Amino acid sequence: MEIRVLGALDVRVCGVSVVPSAPKPRQVLGLLALRADQVVPAGVLAEELWSGRPPRSARTTVQTYVLQLRDMIDRALARVGTAAGVSCAKDVLVTSPGGYMLNSGGGLTDVREFERLAGMGYRAMDGDDHPLAARMLGEALGLWRGPAFADVPAGGQLAVESKRLEETRLCALDQRIEADLRLGRHRVLLAELTVLVDRYRTHESLHGQYMIALHRSGRRGEALEAYQRLRNTLVRELGMEPSAGLRRLQRSILLAGPERPDREAAGATAPEAATARFTRVG
Numbered sequence: 001m002e003i004r005v006l007g008a009l010d011v012r013v014c015g016v017s018v019v020p021s022a023p024k025p026r027q028v029l030g031l032l033a034l035r036a037d038q039v040v041p042a043g044v045l046a047e048e049l050w051s052g053r054p055p056r057s058a059r060t061t062v063q064t065y066v067l068q069l070r071d072m073i074d075r076a077l078a079r080v081g082t083a084a085g086v087s088c089a090k091d092v093l094v095t096s097p098g099g100y101m102l103n104s105g106g107g108l109t110d111v112r113e114f115e116r117l118a119g120m121g122y123r124a125m126d127g128d129d130h131p132l133a134a135r136m137l138g139e140a141l142g143l144w145r146g147p148a149f150a151d152v153p154a155g156g157q158l159a160v161e162s163k164r165l166e167e168t169r170l171c172a173l174d175q176r177i178e179a180d181l182r183l184g185r186h187r188v189l190l191a192e193l194t195v196l197v198d199r200y201r202t203h204e205s206l207h208g209q210y211m212i213a214l215h216r217s218g219r220r221g222e223a224l225e226a227y228q229r230l231r232n233t234l235v236r237e238l239g240m241e242p243s244a245g246l247r248r249l250q251r252s253i254l255l256a257g258p259e260r261p262d263r264e265a266a267g268a269t270a271p272e273a274a275t276a277r278f279t280r281v282g
Contacts, residue, residue, distance in 0.1 A: 001092065001107035003033045006114060006165070007145025009152050011102075013092060016076035018069065023153045024049055025065040030152040032093070032102040034161055036109050041099040048155040066100055069093055110143045111165070117143075118172045121179075130179045137176035144169060174205050186213040197226065201233050204246050215253050223253050 004010040009030050011018050020026050031048050032040055046058040055061070073089035094101045121137035124130070148165040149158055173196075180189055193210040200206055207230045214223035227250045231242050242250075 001036075001102075001104045003036050003102075003104060003107070003109040003111075004145070005030065005033055006110045006143055006148055006169075008150045009033065013073055013076040014080040016079055018072040018076050020068060020072060022068075025068050026151075027153050027155065027158070028062065028065045029069055029102075030149050031157055032100060033109075034111065034158075036102045036104040039096040039099045039101045044099070044157065048157040051155050066093060066095075114140045114143045114168070114172075118168070121172065121175060125175055125179060130182045134176055134179035134183060137172050137179065140172050141169065141176060170200075170203075174209075177206075177209050181209060181212060186216040189213045190217060197230075202230070202238060204230070204243055208246050208249055211249060211253060215256070220253060220256070224250065227253075 002010070002012040002015075009019055009026060011029060011033050019029060027049055028045055031045060042059055042062050045062050046054040049062070050058065070089035070093050073092050077089065077092075092103050092105075094103050117136050117140035121133045121135075121140060124133035124136060148162045152158060154162060177189060177193070189209070190213050193206065193213055196206045197203070197210050207226060211223040211226050214220070214226060227242070227246070230246075234240050234242060241247075
């Protein structure tokens with residue numbers, strides 16, 4: 001089985017898609033896919049489907065959606081025959097006391113693979129192996145095909161999980177950029193960071209990295225302008241000033257001068273600024 005939720009939902013049995021087109025069965029499959037190999041209580045599925053206000057027929061309706069999913073799985077198994085290694089859909093979508101479990105059979109799940117690769121990247125960063133960190137984190141981020149559950153209606157459970165997964169993606173992105181900065185790839189990063197700071201207009205870590213990349217590229221004035229834009233946005237939208245770490249980075253760039261940037265601004269990555277108001281998740 002292949003399970004992908006980091007983008008549009010894609011669940012395949014022996015290469016055959018078993019994702020329904022109807023919104024609510026797709027929602028059920030989405031939550032089961034996220035928690036593959038774990039029992040999801042029927043009550044949790046009902047809460048997801050009806051946002052905490054399930055009808056009296058909720059349990060029966062959930063069972064109906066499960067049967068629809070099993071029908072699609074059976075059709076997929078029929079196409080591949082005994083090569084699937086399972087006899088019927090009930091081996092894939094398992095009924096357990098109080099709930100259901102999607103049995104991955106040890107197949108690919110993109111969330112687990114992302115967490116594995118990102119974990120290797122974080123450990124490499126901790127060990128100052130920046131080339132390995134950049135590579136592992138880059139591979140982890142390459143698994144993302146768009147926002148998590150991009151085409152699945154989100155109730156309370158999936159909304160929370162989508163937000164959590166986005167935080168883990170941003171954390172991996174932050175650390176991959178940090179690794180690239182430490183490898184002297186500031187000019188290559190500029191195009192990517194220009195897009196990111198426009199998308200995440202109050203994200204201090206990305207703005208700090210953008211300022212460093214600009215300054216190292218000989219664009220000190222633009223680095224200072226980037227700081228001022230961020231400050232204006234933070235004050236206007238959140239009523240707060242930039243963090244102390246980012247203010248120190250701004251002063252460092254300001255005092256360095258346009259021709260001979262000092263070591264802190266041009267040669268280091270200002271970890272205090274890069275991690276201000278940002279905690280690694282995962």
